[in-house]
Amino acid sequence: MTLILFVYGACLGSFLVAMADRYVTGESPFFPPSHCATCSTRLVPWQMVPILSYLVLRGRCAYCQANIMPTTLFVEGVTAILLTTWTPTFTLPLLWLSLWTFAALCDTQTQTFPGWLSWAALGISLISQPWSIILLATSLFGLIRWLWPHWIHPWIGDGDLEMMLGYWLLFGSLSLVHWVLLACGLALLTVRAHVKFAFLPYLMASALAWWLWP
Numbered sequence: 001m002t003l004i005l006f007v008y009g010a011c012l013g014s015f016l017v018a019m020a021d022r023y024v025t026g027e028s029p030f031f032p033p034s035h036c037a038t039c040s041t042r043l044v045p046w047q048m049v050p051i052l053s054y055l056v057l058r059g060r061c062a063y064c065q066a067n068i069m070p071t072t073l074f075v076e077g078v079t080a081i082l083l084t085t086w087t088p089t090f091t092l093p094l095l096w097l098s099l100w101t102f103a104a105l106c107d108t109q110t111q112t113f114p115g116w117l118s119w120a121a122l123g124i125s126l127i128s129q130p131w132s133i134i135l136l137a138t139s140l141f142g143l144i145r146w147l148w149p150h151w152i153h154p155w156i157g158d159g160d161l162e163m164m165l166g167y168w169l170l171f172g173s174l175s176l177v178h179w180v181l182l183a184c185g186l187a188l189l190t191v192r193a194h195v196k197f198a199f200l201p202y203l204m205a206s207a208l209a210w211w212l213w214p
């Protein structure tokens with residue numbers, strides 16, 4: 001069972017990386033078929049096997065020798081391990097983590113991600129919540145959505161706050177604090193001062209670390 005989940009997880013990671021690449025280049029999710037980002041040569045099935053293809057190709061395109069982003073292998077590996085933790089009760093948190101992994105991949109390259117994603121992730125985190133929490137969370141979400149276009153130089157992205165709201169709903173206040181602290185620590189260690197940077201990848205790295213740690 002663990003092996004099957006690992007394989008599914010690797011496929012999920014491969015899918016998320018491909019969809020994020022297509023979001024960045026503005027291509028349709030369905031067309032054209034999988035191809036090298038540099039030489040546009042269409043890939044054959046053995047070049048599309050998650051994790052294994054990257055290792056066999058040693059991180060290079062078989063045709064033009066262009067580098068394939070190491071992030072691809074990293075994300076496929078992490079989502080593979082992530083999905084091995086699946087049990088029916090973890091379905092919603094894992095779905096939520098997958099959605100935000102996709103957002104973080106888009107954010108890394110463009111500092112944006114598809115707007116529908118926040119709504120979908122909020123919906124997932126609100127399933128089986130009491131009405132009072134649903135009312136509070138949707139009000140906060142609406143406030144973020146209304147306020148951010150009016151804030152000229154925001155010091156944090158609206159997507160980051162929306163992710164924090166979802167994390168709080170799914171995992172509670174104490175976990176939220178641990179999670180944000182680790183993300184800030186990681187960012188402080190790696191980001192130069194006074195530059196605008198994508199924070200979602202740090203939030204995501206922290207979320208995955210807290211999820212996998214136990």
Ligand SMILES: [Zn+2]
Pocket residue numbers: 036037038039040041061062063064065066
């Ligand atoms: Zn190529």
